[in-house]
Amino acid sequence: MKLTLRVWRQQNADADGAMSTYEVDGISPDMSFLEMLDTLNEELILKGEDPVAFDHDCREGICGACSLVINGDAHGPERTTTCQLHMRSFKDGDTIDIEPWRAAAFPVIKDLVVDRSAFDRIIQAGGYITAPTGSAPEAHATPVPKPDADFAFEHAECIGCGACVAACPNGSAMLFTSAKVNHLNVLPQGAPERESRVLDMVAQMDEEGFGGCTLTGECATACPKGIPLMSITGMNKEWLRATRKAAKR
Amino acid sequence: MARTMWDSSVGKKTVMAVSGLIMLLYLVAHMIGNLKIFFGAGEFNDYAHWLRTVGEPFMHYEWTLWLIRVVLVVAVVAHAVSAYQLSRRDIKARPSKYVHKKPRASYATRTMRWGGIILGLFIVWHILDLTTGTVHPGGFETGKPYQNILDTFSTWYGNVIYIVAMLALGLHIRHGFWSAAQTLGVGSRTRDRALKTVANVLALLLTAGFIAVPVGVMTGVVN
Ligand code: HEM
Ligand code: SF4
Ligand code: FES
Numbered sequence: 001m002k003l004t005l006r007v008w009r010q011q012n013a014d015a016d017g018a019m020s021t022y023e024v025d026g027i028s029p030d031m032s033f034l035e036m037l038d039t040l041n042e043e044l045i046l047k048g049e050d051p052v053a054f055d056h057d058c059r060e061g062i063c064g065a066c067s068l069v070i071n072g073d074a075h076g077p078e079r080t081t082t083c084q085l086h087m088r089s090f091k092d093g094d095t096i097d098i099e100p101w102r103a104a105a106f107p108v109i110k111d112l113v114v115d116r117s118a119f120d121r122i123i124q125a126g127g128y129i130t131a132p133t134g135s136a137p138e139a140h141a142t143p144v145p146k147p148d149a150d151f152a153f154e155h156a157e158c159i160g161c162g163a164c165v166a167a168c169p170n171g172s173a174m175l176f177t178s179a180k181v182n183h184l185n186v187l188p189q190g191a192p193e194r195e196s197r198v199l200d201m202v203a204q205m206d207e208e209g210f211g212g213c214t215l216t217g218e219c220a221t222a223c224p225k226g227i228p229l230m231s232i233t234g235m236n237k238e239w240l241r242a243t244r245k246a247a248k249r
Numbered sequence: 250m251a252r253t254m255w256d257s258s259v260g261k262k263t264v265m266a267v268s269g270l271i272m273l274l275y276l277v278a279h280m281i282g283n284l285k286i287f288f289g290a291g292e293f294n295d296y297a298h299w300l301r302t303v304g305e306p307f308m309h310y311e312w313t314l315w316l317i318r319v320v321l322v323v324a325v326v327a328h329a330v331s332a333y334q335l336s337r338r339d340i341k342a343r344p345s346k347y348v349h350k351k352p353r354a355s356y357a358t359r360t361m362r363w364g365g366i367i368l369g370l371f372i373v374w375h376i377l378d379l380t381t382g383t384v385h386p387g388g389f390e391t392g393k394p395y396q397n398i399l400d401t402f403s404t405w406y407g408n409v410i411y412i413v414a415m416l417a418l419g420l421h422i423r424h425g426f427w428s429a430a431q432t433l434g435v436g437s438r439t440r441d442r443a444l445k446t447v448a449n450v451l452a453l454l455l456t457a458g459f460i461a462v463p464v465g466v467m468t469g470v471v472n
Contacts, residue, residue, distance in 0.1 A: 099347055170340075171342035172342065205258075211341070214339065214357060214358040215424070229431075233434055236263075236432055237435075240434055244250075247253075
């Protein structure tokens with residue numbers, strides 16, 4: 001396959017960026033999107049040019065490091081991570097636009113790499129349980145009803161990639177935050193911090209400069225792990241419950 | 250608790266949802282009342298007079314009406330101020346646009362913002378037209394709403410402003426009612442279809458019910 005790539009290039013956080021056009025040839029439909037970019041970078045290095053910086057780690061859809069907006073879609077046209085997207089989703093001769101996640105809370109570091117430490121700070125605000133864990137406990141020690149376990153697991157699937165923020169017209173982190181709140185708040189292990197978790201995580205989310213939710217649903221459409229939009233409804237419910245309880249004290 | 254509400258994006262959205270639902274409740278009653286215009290000047294003007302006597306003898310003349318007006322003003326102001334502040338936050342959170350544009354992404358957000366601005370302007374015009382009579386075409390007469398309405402809808406711009414605003418209202422409620430359910434945490438997967446249906450039905454009934462009045466005047470059914 002022969003492709004035309006228009007890629008966002010930006011020297012560093014303070015520099016102005018712009019789209020640069022590159023031609024790549026000999027791309028196999030079986031290559032992943034990142035392997036296609038590797039091919040481009042090899043050519044750029046051979047020519048003595050600066051390779052395109054992009055984030056990646058596991059390349060198997062579980063770490064959440066890869067993060068590209070491809071033709072306006074976070075993680076591209078398929079519902080998966082950029083690393084699991086294959087070139088067979090494109091046609092020979094296509095022009096592909098590649099941009100970084102866009103949000104005030106995710107500043108560009110270089111080219112397609114953004115700083116997502118705002119997510120780490122949201123997790124630090126309450127995305128954990130305070131019980132000392134030690135080695136893995138006996139699975140039957142704390143019974144969890146099956147529907148609750150399924151609900152927790154569905155939300156635990158979030159890999160913290162930030163596609164939800166990138167896709168949202170308000171740069172909102174509600175889907176990410178709600179995934180973690182719902183995951184831990186439904187489990188007995190997460191019960192002691194049920195109220196403080198949601199209040200602190202939402203406060204940190206606001207503090208980081210993410211936008212609010214207008215329920216457009218773009219986040220859930222972009223999410224590679226299928227975290228549902230209703231997850232946000234669940235977090236709103238937890239937040240209102242926690243606010244009422246805090247007021248009674 | 251009030252502080253937590255107002256300082257949080259989730260809390261401020263709750264203020265929007267509650268104030269929106271208060272206005273929605275009022276609009277349902279308002280729309281039903283308006284339909285009385287199809288039963289003649291006598292019945293309509295009597296109804297308008299009755300609105301001022303509601304609650305008597307416990308309430309004095311117009312007390313109930315003023316109570317409703319105060320609640321509505323508080324709701325409109327709370328709604329508009331939160332909408333403005335939340336929208337400012339949202340726009341600031343996404344300072345650079347994507348080069349590759351996808352228009353559909355912000356459809357709901359844009360309709361809510363533009364629709365909201367249209368509704369805000371409409372509310373001001375509507376009060377100046379039919380409550381105070383300040384911008385009313387022809388001789389405004391207090392206590393004669395039937396005649397006043399005929400005057401308003403005998404002008405082309407009266408009809409245009411009103412119909413455009415009611416279409417905006419329909420779109421606003423269509424997304425707003427369902428949104429409010431999510432904001433208040435009462436939405437769920439099993440209830441989603443029902444909520445969307447109620448939102449659509451409410452939007453359609455309100456828009457059609459309100460627009461029936463200018464259409465009635467234009468077609469001569471109301472004269
Ligand atoms: C002063 C005029 C108005 C303005 C400026 C306005 C503006 C807005 C905006 C911008 C939103 C979306 C906010 C967001 O999601 O962040 C919204 C939501 C909403 N509006 Fe309005 N609106 C107005 C009048 C009305 C009226 C007359 C009603 C009554 C039916 C109404 C009912 C609602 C509801 C129920 C919501 C959903 C709240 C939520 O998402 O939880 N609005 N409005
Ligand atoms: S909710 Fe989905 S899109 Fe958002 S960070 Fe988690 S996995 Fe990524
Ligand atoms: S590189 Fe780990 S999810 Fe894509």
